[in-house]
Amino acid sequence: MYIEQLYTGCLSEAAYYIESDGVAAVIDPLRDIDVYLQLATERKARIAYIFETHFHADFVSGHLDLSNATGAPIVYGPQTETKFPVHVATDGERFNIGKLSIEVLHTPGHTIESACYLLRDENGKEHAVFTGDTLFVGDVGRPDLAQGSEITMEDLAGMLYESLQKKIITLPDDVIVYPAHGAGSSCGKNMGPETFSTIGEQKETNYALRSESKTAFIKSVTEGLTAPPQYFPVNAQINKDGYDSLNEVLAKALQPLSVEALKKLIADDAIIVDTRHAEVFTNGFVPGSIFIGLEGRFAEWAGSLLPFDKLLVLVTETGKERETAIRLARVGFSNMGGYIDGGFEAWVKAGEDVDMIVNIEADELAMDIPFDERLLVVDVRRETEFADGHVKDAVNIPLTEMNDPASMANIEDQQNMYVHCAGGYRSVIASSLLKRQGLHNLRNVVGGWEKIKEQEKIEQEKVNSVLN
Numbered sequence: 001m002y003i004e005q006l007y008t009g010c011l012s013e014a015a016y017y018i019e020s021d022g023v024a025a026v027i028d029p030l031r032d033i034d035v036y037l038q039l040a041t042e043r044k045a046r047i048a049y050i051f052e053t054h055f056h057a058d059f060v061s062g063h064l065d066l067s068n069a070t071g072a073p074i075v076y077g078p079q080t081e082t083k084f085p086v087h088v089a090t091d092g093e094r095f096n097i098g099k100l101s102i103e104v105l106h107t108p109g110h111t112i113e114s115a116c117y118l119l120r121d122e123n124g125k126e127h128a129v130f131t132g133d134t135l136f137v138g139d140v141g142r143p144d145l146a147q148g149s150e151i152t153m154e155d156l157a158g159m160l161y162e163s164l165q166k167k168i169i170t171l172p173d174d175v176i177v178y179p180a181h182g183a184g185s186s187c188g189k190n191m192g193p194e195t196f197s198t199i200g201e202q203k204e205t206n207y208a209l210r211s212e213s214k215t216a217f218i219k220s221v222t223e224g225l226t227a228p229p230q231y232f233p234v235n236a237q238i239n240k241d242g243y244d245s246l247n248e249v250l251a252k253a254l255q256p257l258s259v260e261a262l263k264k265l266i267a268d269d270a271i272i273v274d275t276r277h278a279e280v281f282t283n284g285f286v287p288g289s290i291f292i293g294l295e296g297r298f299a300e301w302a303g304s305l306l307p308f309d310k311l312l313v314l315v316t317e318t319g320k321e322r323e324t325a326i327r328l329a330r331v332g333f334s335n336m337g338g339y340i341d342g343g344f345e346a347w348v349k350a351g352e353d354v355d356m357i358v359n360i361e362a363d364e365l366a367m368d369i370p371f372d373e374r375l376l377v378v379d380v381r382r383e384t385e386f387a388d389g390h391v392k393d394a395v396n397i398p399l400t401e402m403n404d405p406a407s408m409a410n411i412e413d414q415q416n417m418y419v420h421c422a423g424g425y426r427s428v429i430a431s432s433l434l435k436r437q438g439l440h441n442l443r444n445v446v447g448g449w450e451k452i453k454e455q456e457k458i459e460q461e462k463v464n465s466v467l468n
C-alpha cells in the first residue's frame with residue numbers, strides 16, 4: 001500500500017495518490033496534472049481511476065485532462081450530473097486498486113453529490129477515509145454552496161449531520177481522515193493546522209461532531225459563515241460543465257508580447273496582472289496594473305478580484321510566466337493573452353509612463369495622524385480582524401469589497417489615504433485597485449497592522465517614561 005498526500009499551500013488543497021501492485025488512483029486532482037503522471041511513471045504504476053469527492057468550488061479540478069492522458073474513468077458519487085462522461089457510482093460501490101479496495105460513501109451536505117471514499121487494506125480492514133469537504137480536521141464543509149436549486153443552507157446542514165452520523169463517525173477510531181483542505185481554505189470556518197487526523201481524534205476535538213443534536217449541529221455549522229469568494233460558483237460550474245485543456249490555455253497565456261502589442265491590448269480593455277513581489281511592484285509598474293503577488297495566496301485573491309470575462313495579460317518576474325498562468329488556470333481563468341516579453345524592464349526601456357505606490361513606515365503614519373485633517377486610514381483587513389483592533393477613526397473596506405462601488409462611494413481623491421492590512425500584502429493589492437479606479441493620493445503602510453501596533457507600543461512607552 002502506498003498513499004501520498006499532495007498538498008498545495010496556496011489553495012490549502014490536498015489531492016491524493018493511492019497505489020497497490022502497480023495500480024493507482026488519484027483523488028481530487030488539481031488542474032495541472034504532471035505531478036500525478038510523473039509519480040505514476042516513477043513508481044511504474046498505471047492510474048486506473050480518478051475519484052472526485054464533489055464539484056469543487058475553490059479550484060478547477062484536473063479530472064478531465066488526467067482522464068484524457070490516462071484513459072482512467074472519472075468517478076463521482078450518487079446524484080451527480082455532468083456534461084461529460086463520468087461513472088456515477090452507487091452508494092457502497094467498491095473499486096479494486098491492486099490488493100486494496102475503495103468504497104463509495106455518499107455523504108450529501110456540503111453538496112448534494114458529495115462522497116467520501118473509504119480505503120480498505122489487503123485484509124479488508126478499514127484503513128483511511130478520504131473525506132473531501134465533508135469532514136476537515138477541526139471542522140466540516142460549509143453547507144451554503146448549493147447552486148441552482150431550492151435547497152437551503154439549513155437543508156444541506158441537516159443532510160451533512162445525517163451523513164456524518166451514519167457514514168463517518170461510525171467508522172473505527174483508528175481510521176485515518178484525509179480531507180481535501182486544511183487551514184486557510186474558505187471551504188470551512190474552523191480548520192486546524194494539521195492536514196490529516198483520525199476518526200477518534202475528530203470525535204473528541206471537532207466542534208461539529210460534538211453537537212448534542214441535529215438542531216444544535218445545524219446552528220453551529222451555519223453561524224459565523226462569511227460570504228464565499230465570488231469565484232466559487234464559477235469554478236463549481238466549470239468543474240460540472242468541462243473546460244479547455246490546460247495545454248490549450250497555456251499556449252495562449254505563454255505568448256511573448258512586445259510593448260506595442262501590450263499597449264494595443266490595454267486599449268482594448270485587457271487587464272494587466274502584475275505578479276512580482278510587493279516591494280518590487282510598488283517601486284514601479286505599468287499604469288492600471290492590478291497587483292497580486294505570487295508570494296501570497298495568489299490564486300484565491302485572483303479568483304476573488306479579477307474578472308472572468310476580460311482578457312488577462314501578465315507581467316511577471318522572468319521565468320515565472322508559466323507558474324503564473326498555471327496558478328490562474330487553477331481557479332478557472334482561461335482567457336489569458338500572453339505576457340510582456342522582457343518583463344516590466346522592457347516597458348521602462350521603451351520609455352513608457354510608469355506608475356508607483358508610495359510606501360511609508362508606521363512611525364510616519366503616527367506622526368501624520370494628529371496634524372493632517374484630510375488624513376484617512378483605509379484598513380482592508382476582514383471585518384473580524386478590524387473588530388479585534390484598529391486605528392482610531394479608520395475606515396474598514398475589506399479587500400474583497402474593493403471592486404464594489406457602494407463600498408468605495410465615500411472615498412475621495414483629495415483625502416490623504418493611508419492604506420494598510422495585517423502585514424503588507426493585501427494593502428498593495430488594494431492600493432493597485434484604488435489607483436486603477438483613479439484614486440492616486442494614497443500611501444501604503446509597510447508591515448501593516450503588526451507594525452502599527454508595535455509603533456503604538458513604542459509611543460505608549462515614551463509617554464510612560466515621561467510620566468514616571
